Amino acid sequence: MAQSTETADWVSRFADDVIEESERRAPGKPVVVASGLSPSGPIHLGNLREVMTPHLVADEIRRRGYEVRHLISWDDYDRYRKVPAGVAGIDESWAEHIGKPLTSVPAPKGSPHPNWAEHFKAAMIDSLAELGVEFDGISQTEKYTSGAYRDQILHAMRHREKIDAILAQYRTKPKPADVRKQQQKPVDEAELAAAEGSGAATEDDGSSGSAGYFPYKPYCGNCEKDFTTITAYDDDSTEMTYACSACGFSETVRLSEFNRGKLVWKVDWPMRWAYEGVIFEPSGVDHSSPGSSYQVGGEIVGLFGGKQPIGPMYAFVGITGMAKMSSSRGGVPTPADALKIMEPQILRWLYARRKPNQSFKIAFDQEIQRLYDEWDRLTAKVAGGSALPGDIAAYTRAIGTAAGELPKTPRPLPYRTLASVADITAGHQDQALRILSELDPANPLTSLDEVRPRYDKAEAWINTHVPADQRTIVREEPDxxxxxxxxxxxxxxxxxxxxxxxxxxxxxxxxxxxxxxxxxxxxxxxxxxxxxxxxxxxxxxxxxxxxxxxxxxxxxxxxxxxxxxxxxxxxxxxxxxxx
Ligand SMILES: [Zn+2]
Missing domain, CATH: 1.10.10.350 (Arc Repressor Mutant, subunit A)
Known part of the structure; x- marks a missing residue:
C-alpha cells in the first residue's frame, strides 16, 4: 500500500476538491477526470502535462479507495490542418488530404497502422503504458461516426442562435487589413473562408452562411473534406443541405440519421464535459484568455445539462538540449524520446513535484546527470527517513501508482557513472560489465541486467544527445x-x-x-x-x-x-x- 500522501502536496489538494465535487454532482458514481490529445502529428513531450496532471490526481483518488475513470479523448475526428514538417514517410502529396478527419488520412509510408491518427496515437499509448498511466481512450471518430452524440448534435442545432449569441460576445471583427494580410500567405482555406464569410467566426466556433449560424460541420460525402457550408436546415424534419466548396458536391440529408460531421470545437468540448460528466480537466495556459474555449465552454455546457469541470491552467513545459539532437521527427521531442534516456520514474517525478502553474524544463543535455543525482539523493533521504513530507509525496507518486510500483533498476548506480562507462566502452558490453564490476569489488556486479534499464537509458543518452566533440576517446598510444x-x-x-x-x-x-x-x-x-x-x-x-x-x-x-x-x-x- 502506498504511503499516505494526503494534504502533503498539490495533487492531494486537487484530489480533495475533485472528490468533493464529484460527490456533489454525481453521488455514488466513479469520479471522472479527462485529458484531450490531438494525434495531428507526433505528440509533443510538452503535451504530456495534459495527461500527467489528471493522471496524478486520478491516481491519488484511487489510492484513497475511490473508483476513477481517466478519459483520454483522442481528437482524431478533427480536421487534418497541415502537413507537419520533419515526419518520416510522407511527402507533399499528403497536402491533398487537408480538410479530412485525421482518421481518413493515410498513415506515413511503412507504418503498420491503418491511418494518420492511429499512427501517432500508437507511440503515445506505448509511452503512457511505460509511465504507468491507466486510462480509458475514447476515439472521437468512433463516437461521432457511431451516432453516439446524435441527441447532443440535434440539441445544439436547435439552440444554435443561443450558442451564436454566447460566442458573439467574444468575436472581434477583423479589420479589412487583417483579412488582406491573411490572404497574402498560404493559409488554412477554411479559416480564411470563415474570416471572409462572417468576418468573425473561426473553425473553432462555427461559421455563418446565408442560412445563418450552425455549430456543426459536415464532412463532404464525396471528398470527405470539411470545406462545407450548411445552406438549409429544418429543425422539425432535421433535413440539412450542405455544399462543398472543395469539390462542388451538395446533398440533403437527415441529421437524425447522418453520422459524418462534428460539432465545432468550442461546442464539442463542453458537450463532452456534460456527456461524460467530467469533474476535472486541466488545460494549457493559452486557454485562459477571455473567449478561450475553456471559458466559453463554461457558458455553453449548461445547454447540455452539464457543468464546467475543475480546470486548472497548466504552464508550459520547456525542453533543453534538443537542438543538438539528431531527430528523425523534425526535432519534435516526444514522450518516447524522453523515455529513451530516462526511467519513467524520473519523468513522473518532474510532473509530480511541480504545481501545474509552475513551468519547468525537461533536460536532454548534461543537466540530466544533475537531475539523476538529485533523484538518487532524494531516494536515499526517503529510505533514511529524513525527507520532507512534500518531497516524499512527489517521490511516492513518481515510483508507482495505486496499482503498485513501476519496474525499477535493481542496482541504481549513478547515472553519470553509467553514462561515462557507456561513453568510454562504446557499445562493448563485456568491457562495460568489467568496469562496473570493479566499481565496488566487495559486491561486484554479475550482470548488466542488474543496472538495467538505467544503463540502457544512459547509453542512449550518450549516443543520441552528447555531441561528438564531447565524447571521450581514450588514447591508443602514450603522449x-x-x-x-x-x-x-x-x-x-x-x-x-x-x-x-x-x-x-x-x-x-x-x-x-x-x-x-x-x-x-x-x-x-x-x-x-x-x-x-x-x-x-x-x-x-x-x-x-x-x-x-x-x-x-x-x-x-x-x-x-x-x-x-x-x-x-x-x-x-x-x-x-x-x-
Ligand atoms: Zn467535397
Missing part, C-alpha cells in the same frame, strides 16, 4: 612528447598515482587516491580534510586532474577520473602514463 616535457613535480605525481593504483582499484579507492596525491605532494596526509588544508590544494588538484585527462584522453576534461581510470583499465593506464 610521449607530453611525458618527456613534464617537470619533476608532475613526474612525482604520476609516480604516486601509479604506486597506489593496484591497492586503490575501486571507485571509492581511486577517488581517495586521485584527490590524495596532491595532498601528499604538499606534505599533508592523503586523509586530510578540506578544513585542514590550504586553499592552494584545490589548484594543485585541478592541475593534476588536467594532466591525467591530457595523458589519457587528450583533452583537459572528461568523465570523473575514478570512473575514467576504471574504464581505461589498469594495464592501459600504466602504459598511457608512461610506466
Amino acid at each position: 610521449t612528447e607530453l611525458l618527456k616535457s613534464l617537470d619533476e613535480h608532475a613526474r612525482e605525481s604520476i609516480r604516486l598515482l601509479l604506486d597506489g593504483l593496484a591497492e586503490h582499484w575501486s571507485l571509492d579507492g581511486l577517488t581517495h587516491l586521485v584527490y590524495g596525491v596532491p595532498k601528499i605532494q604538499a606534505g599533508f596526509s592523503a586523509d586530510a580534510t578540506p578544513k585542514e588544508l590550504p586553499p592552494e590544494i584545490k589548484t594543485a588538484q585541478r592541475e593534476f586532474f588536467a594532466l591525467l585527462y591530457r595523458l589519457l584522453v587528450g583533452r583537459d576534461t572528461g568523465p570523473r577520473l575514478p570512473t575514467l581510470l576504471l574504464a581505461v583499465g589498469q594495464e592501459r593506464v600504466r602504459t598511457l602514463l608512461g610506466e
Whole structure:
C-alpha cells in the first residue's frame, strides 16, 4: 500500500476538491477526470502535462479507495490542418488530404497502422503504458461516426442562435487589413473562408452562411473534406443541405440519421464535459484568455445539462538540449524520446513535484546527470527517513501508482557513472560489465541486467544527445612528447598515482587516491580534510586532474577520473602514463 500522501502536496489538494465535487454532482458514481490529445502529428513531450496532471490526481483518488475513470479523448475526428514538417514517410502529396478527419488520412509510408491518427496515437499509448498511466481512450471518430452524440448534435442545432449569441460576445471583427494580410500567405482555406464569410467566426466556433449560424460541420460525402457550408436546415424534419466548396458536391440529408460531421470545437468540448460528466480537466495556459474555449465552454455546457469541470491552467513545459539532437521527427521531442534516456520514474517525478502553474524544463543535455543525482539523493533521504513530507509525496507518486510500483533498476548506480562507462566502452558490453564490476569489488556486479534499464537509458543518452566533440576517446598510444616535457613535480605525481593504483582499484579507492596525491605532494596526509588544508590544494588538484585527462584522453576534461581510470583499465593506464 502506498504511503499516505494526503494534504502533503498539490495533487492531494486537487484530489480533495475533485472528490468533493464529484460527490456533489454525481453521488455514488466513479469520479471522472479527462485529458484531450490531438494525434495531428507526433505528440509533443510538452503535451504530456495534459495527461500527467489528471493522471496524478486520478491516481491519488484511487489510492484513497475511490473508483476513477481517466478519459483520454483522442481528437482524431478533427480536421487534418497541415502537413507537419520533419515526419518520416510522407511527402507533399499528403497536402491533398487537408480538410479530412485525421482518421481518413493515410498513415506515413511503412507504418503498420491503418491511418494518420492511429499512427501517432500508437507511440503515445506505448509511452503512457511505460509511465504507468491507466486510462480509458475514447476515439472521437468512433463516437461521432457511431451516432453516439446524435441527441447532443440535434440539441445544439436547435439552440444554435443561443450558442451564436454566447460566442458573439467574444468575436472581434477583423479589420479589412487583417483579412488582406491573411490572404497574402498560404493559409488554412477554411479559416480564411470563415474570416471572409462572417468576418468573425473561426473553425473553432462555427461559421455563418446565408442560412445563418450552425455549430456543426459536415464532412463532404464525396471528398470527405470539411470545406462545407450548411445552406438549409429544418429543425422539425432535421433535413440539412450542405455544399462543398472543395469539390462542388451538395446533398440533403437527415441529421437524425447522418453520422459524418462534428460539432465545432468550442461546442464539442463542453458537450463532452456534460456527456461524460467530467469533474476535472486541466488545460494549457493559452486557454485562459477571455473567449478561450475553456471559458466559453463554461457558458455553453449548461445547454447540455452539464457543468464546467475543475480546470486548472497548466504552464508550459520547456525542453533543453534538443537542438543538438539528431531527430528523425523534425526535432519534435516526444514522450518516447524522453523515455529513451530516462526511467519513467524520473519523468513522473518532474510532473509530480511541480504545481501545474509552475513551468519547468525537461533536460536532454548534461543537466540530466544533475537531475539523476538529485533523484538518487532524494531516494536515499526517503529510505533514511529524513525527507520532507512534500518531497516524499512527489517521490511516492513518481515510483508507482495505486496499482503498485513501476519496474525499477535493481542496482541504481549513478547515472553519470553509467553514462561515462557507456561513453568510454562504446557499445562493448563485456568491457562495460568489467568496469562496473570493479566499481565496488566487495559486491561486484554479475550482470548488466542488474543496472538495467538505467544503463540502457544512459547509453542512449550518450549516443543520441552528447555531441561528438564531447565524447571521450581514450588514447591508443602514450603522449610521449607530453611525458618527456613534464617537470619533476608532475613526474612525482604520476609516480604516486601509479604506486597506489593496484591497492586503490575501486571507485571509492581511486577517488581517495586521485584527490590524495596532491595532498601528499604538499606534505599533508592523503586523509586530510578540506578544513585542514590550504586553499592552494584545490589548484594543485585541478592541475593534476588536467594532466591525467591530457595523458589519457587528450583533452583537459572528461568523465570523473575514478570512473575514467576504471574504464581505461589498469594495464592501459600504466602504459598511457608512461610506466
Ligand atoms: Zn467535397
